[in-house]
């Protein structure tokens with residue numbers, strides 16, 4: 555069984571929590587795209603963890619976690635993440651953590667260039683996390699990046715570093731920011747990739763034979779549909795493919811098809827960074843939802859923009875992910891609302907639009923709301939659909955109809971057991 559767990563919305567839907575829950579019974583959990591620019595939160599017996607690079611299967615004994623080929627990896631950050639988790643009791647060894655030798659290295663100069671460009675843009679900044687992700691993916695596709703395995707081959711590394719340092723220095727000087735030192739770069743690679751060496755391997759060979767042996771493999775996405783580089787709210791997207799269809803390629807099992815796609819969808823909306831966010835709330839209404847949902851960035855601590863559930867964007871998200879199962883998360887957060895706004899369509903220049911638009915049309919979209927009755931009680935203790943107040947069951951039915959798919963899992967709290975299965979799909 556090969557399953558992808560993906561985000562339906564703008565990210566921060568609670569994918570970490572769902573991977574942690576659903577990976578019981580899996581042999582492998584593999585990340586397939588992105589870097590340390592977003593965080594997956596897991597709350598379990600050992601405490602609360604924010605994982606940036608390491609897959610959420612790391613807390614379950616017997617699961618092998620893979621940082622796949624489609625990722626961009628800052629080895630300094632990865633090493634810190636390993637140390638932090640170990641200090642809190644997680645066991646991390648080359649047996650349960652494997653890093654693709656073909657994954658791209660996110661270098662210190664990528665971070666620097668990310669900051670320089672966002673600062674240059676000033677008020678028009680794209681809302682980058684400033685962790686180097688856009689610059690490093692640019693270099694990957696420009697074929698001017700280093701792969702993890704490159705840093706472990708002493709005989710050829712210097713020549714490769716000289717090439718990329720020369721290239722990046724041209725760009726740095728355009729910002730008036732000096733140049734990239736070959737010596738410093740080699741020292742940094744030696745220190746941080748060197749320490750990771752025991753974890754580095756040919757992960758596609760490992761994954762392909764695991765798939766052939768019928769092992770259960772979970773592919774863990776970062777961010778959500780609307781941040782996808784091709785189909786998201788470009789240019790306010792991330793720099794990688796967040797869609798399930800890329801999962802096998804990015805993880806390293808390109809010849810295999812997915813058996814199942816679990817779309818994680820939040821009961822309301824949130825977004826970090828810039829770009830159109832049609833349902834954005836403001837003032838006291840936004841503050842109340844942000845506080846109820848604890849909507850502050852895992853990787854950055856930035857307050858997230860929040861808003862009502864967006865049927866237009868979520869239907870698009872479900873379709874693009876090809877989700878056959880949905881997990882509705884943070885449903886408990888809506889408990890405080892007296893009436894619950896739901897965005898059912900966009901108004902664009904007087905026309906009612908229900909297909910997710912793009913570009914300038916999306917920028918011009920105004921939300922059309924319907925209001926559903928509040929639940930009248932805290933639902934965080936509910937462990938079955940039957941225990942929910944009827945208004946909460948109606949809310950679920952309303953959004954299932956709106957997005958055109960069934961919700962199987964309902965999450966009503968951050969803890970591993972704070973959920974119930976509404977129906978088998």
Ligand code: GDP
Pocket residue numbers: 561565566567568569570571592593594595596597777847848852883884885886887965966967968
């Ligand atoms: P991810 O990037 O998709 O994994 O999501 P984040 O980790 O950025 O954000 C999800 C946040 O919501 C984390 O703090 C989780 O602990 C928390 N969370 C997840 N599911 C639920 C839920 O059902 N209810 C509540 N109240 N919190 C949840």
